[in-house]
Structures are given as C-alpha cells and as structure tokens.
Amino acid sequence: MTNKEAGAVLTDVMERFLCVACKRLPDDVYEKLRQCRAAETSELQRVIYDSYFDNLRRAWEMGRPCCQDTGLLHFYIRCGADFPYMGAVEPALRLAVARATASAPLRENTVDYFTERNTGDNTGERMPWLHWDILPEGSDLEICAYFAGAGCCLPGRAQVFKPADGYGAIVKYVFDAVADLALNACPPLIVGVGLGHNVENAAVLSKMAYLRPLGTSHPHPKGAKLERDLLAGLNGLGIGAQGLPGERVAMEVHVESSARHTATIAVGVNVSCYTHRRGFITFHEDMSWEQDSYKGVSL
Ligand code: SF4
Structure with a gap:
C-alpha cells in the first residue's frame, strides 16, 4: 500500500469515527454517568441526569x-516506530476533520488568531491539534480523538510552585480551578491533574490524565491515593450536575506525573464535561483497524 492509499483509508475511517464520536459518548463515560445518577439523592439532580440521558438518546437517534x-x-497519537505510514497521518487527520465538519456536521468553531476569520471547516494553523508519542517498538497507530469544547477549556490552568509549598499548594490549586470556573463546564467533570516541573509538561500531563480510560488509576500508590482524595474532596463541595447543589461535581480525578526538577513542582489542571467526547481507535500496519470505545457500533 502506498502512503497515498493509506492516507485515503485513514481519512475515510477517521471521518466516520468523528461522526460517531460527536454524537455518542464512549461506553465507559456513559456507564459512569449512570453510576453518578444512582448516587445522587436529590430529586433536582436526578431530573438533570435524566435530561442528560434524554439528550444523549435523542442525539444518537436523530444523528446529531x-x-x-x-x-x-x-x-x-501513540505511534509505533515501525508503523509504515507516519507521513500520511497529519494530512489525513486534517482532511477527516474538514470532511466531518460538513458530514457530521460539526459546528464551525475554528478562528484564525490574527485575522479573526472563521476557517469554516475546523482546520487552521496547527489545528487540529496533534500530540505525538513515538513508541520505540511496534507498528500500530493508536489515535485518541477529543472534542475540546470552550466550557471545558476555560478552567484550564498551570502553575509552578517551590517544593517548600508542598502538596498542599497543589491540592488548593486544583480546588480553586474547579470551584472558580469548572461550573461552566457542565459537571459532572473528569478532572485531569498533571504533576511535573514546568507549566508546559504539567499542562500536557493534565490533558493526558483526563483522556485516560475511566476506572484506571495512577500506577504509583501515592498517585492513586491523591486521585481518590481529590475526588472525595471535590465531591464534598456540594456541587452537582450543571453546577447546582448535588453530590458529584466530578466523575473521576486522574493524575499523570513526570519526574521534576529538584527546585520546582508544577501542577496543571484540565477538565472535561459530562459530554466527554473522546474515542480510541487503533490502525495496524496493513491499515485494518479496530475501536472499542463504542461497542456494537459500526462506523
Ligand atoms: S456539555 Fe461540554 S461542550 Fe457542551 S456546553 Fe457543556 S461544557 Fe461545553
């Protein structure tokens, strides 16, 4: 298969994948929302959750x-070093986004920074945004697609502290971020926390954190405990779905970390909303593919 032929397959499959992913929540998110609804005791919260589920059902049935x-x-993107069509990936994803904007349809959200002109097809300078991890072995191309809405972007932030400020500064920072602006992000949220050494790597890690499949934990026991403690604390704020009184402002808190400089600790916070539209799809070196974010759904 040539690069061009592989790119055509990638474009076609990704366009169809995006058309599903904007209309349907991944199975793990849908199940987590069910659990959150069951845990809420107030009638108001149950009404909100029921409206969420009604919206999700109608969107899928009506194809919107x-x-x-x-x-x-x-x-x-996590790409094995032996995947043969790396050069085809970026142009194929750009074209898939442009086509899905028309066929899904997706709202035309993408504006050039300095001309302030809407590009009309959700592509533009460095958009779609691609983050690559090249894996030293393997020949698969794993793609996580995420729809970053404005309400979820607004609370995002990152800051560097001195180590003497300690974990307490990190915890306060996360609480402030969620309490200040996350109410605009249609809770219950998935809160991603990145722990690193500067704003750049903490921010990237916080994004990777909330893209992780639900039900997974940080591999280090202290990281996993921090996730549980933050979740319990945030859910003790008395904020529920849509920012109204309730018991679950967050579905889960995920922490990702890197080694840090001796003299800095950095924290990044990113949140995602109840319509957490992220899906995983894997292409093999023969361009066959599989996805298990939406079981039983054919593209
Ligand atoms: S559901 Fe998510 S993407 Fe939609 S308006 Fe709310 S925060 Fe924004």
Whole structure:
C-alpha cells in the first residue's frame, strides 16, 4: 500500500469515527454517568441526569451532535516506530476533520488568531491539534480523538510552585480551578491533574490524565491515593450536575506525573464535561483497524 492509499483509508475511517464520536459518548463515560445518577439523592439532580440521558438518546437517534459545542479537534497519537505510514497521518487527520465538519456536521468553531476569520471547516494553523508519542517498538497507530469544547477549556490552568509549598499548594490549586470556573463546564467533570516541573509538561500531563480510560488509576500508590482524595474532596463541595447543589461535581480525578526538577513542582489542571467526547481507535500496519470505545457500533 502506498502512503497515498493509506492516507485515503485513514481519512475515510477517521471521518466516520468523528461522526460517531460527536454524537455518542464512549461506553465507559456513559456507564459512569449512570453510576453518578444512582448516587445522587436529590430529586433536582436526578431530573438533570435524566435530561442528560434524554439528550444523549435523542442525539444518537436523530444523528446529531450531543452538544452544540463540538469544540476543536485534538488528537493524541501513540505511534509505533515501525508503523509504515507516519507521513500520511497529519494530512489525513486534517482532511477527516474538514470532511466531518460538513458530514457530521460539526459546528464551525475554528478562528484564525490574527485575522479573526472563521476557517469554516475546523482546520487552521496547527489545528487540529496533534500530540505525538513515538513508541520505540511496534507498528500500530493508536489515535485518541477529543472534542475540546470552550466550557471545558476555560478552567484550564498551570502553575509552578517551590517544593517548600508542598502538596498542599497543589491540592488548593486544583480546588480553586474547579470551584472558580469548572461550573461552566457542565459537571459532572473528569478532572485531569498533571504533576511535573514546568507549566508546559504539567499542562500536557493534565490533558493526558483526563483522556485516560475511566476506572484506571495512577500506577504509583501515592498517585492513586491523591486521585481518590481529590475526588472525595471535590465531591464534598456540594456541587452537582450543571453546577447546582448535588453530590458529584466530578466523575473521576486522574493524575499523570513526570519526574521534576529538584527546585520546582508544577501542577496543571484540565477538565472535561459530562459530554466527554473522546474515542480510541487503533490502525495496524496493513491499515485494518479496530475501536472499542463504542461497542456494537459500526462506523
Ligand atoms: S461544557 Fe461540554 S456539555 Fe457543556 S456546553 Fe461545553 S461542550 Fe457542551
């Protein structure tokens, strides 16, 4: 298969994948929302959750995006070094986004920074946004597609502290971020926390954190405990779905970390909303593919 032929397959499959991913939540998110609804005791919260589920059902049945803000497209890519068509990936994803904007349809959200002109097809300078991890072995291309809506982007932040400020500063920072602006992000949220050494790597890690499949934990026991403690604390704020009184402002808190400089600790916070539209799809070196984010759904 030539690079051009592989790119055509990738474009076609990714366009269809995006058309599903903007209309339907991944199975793990849908199940988590069910659990959150069951845990809420107030009638108001149950009514809100029921309206969420009604919206999701209608969106799928009517073939429409499950939220009007279909965001900007981000792709987090893990590519084995032996995948033969690396050069085809970026142009194929750009074309898939442009085509899905018309066929899904996706709202035209993408604006050039300095001309302030809407590009009309959700592509533009460095958009869709691609983050690559090249894996030293393997020949698979794993793509995580994420629709970054504005309400979820607004609370995002990162800061560097001195180590003497300790974990307490990190915890306060996360609480402030969620309490200040996350109410605009249609809770219950998935809160991603990145722990690193500067704003750049903490921010990237926080994004990777909330893209992780639900039900997974940080591999280090202290990281996993921090996730549990933050979740319990945030859910003790008395904020529920849609920012109204309730018991679950967050579905889960995920922490990702890197080694740090001796003299800095950095924290990044990113949140995602109840319509957490992220899906995983894997292409093999013969360009066959599989996805298990939406079981039983054919593209
Ligand atoms: S926060 Fe999420 S559900 Fe709410 S408007 Fe934005 S994209 Fe839609």
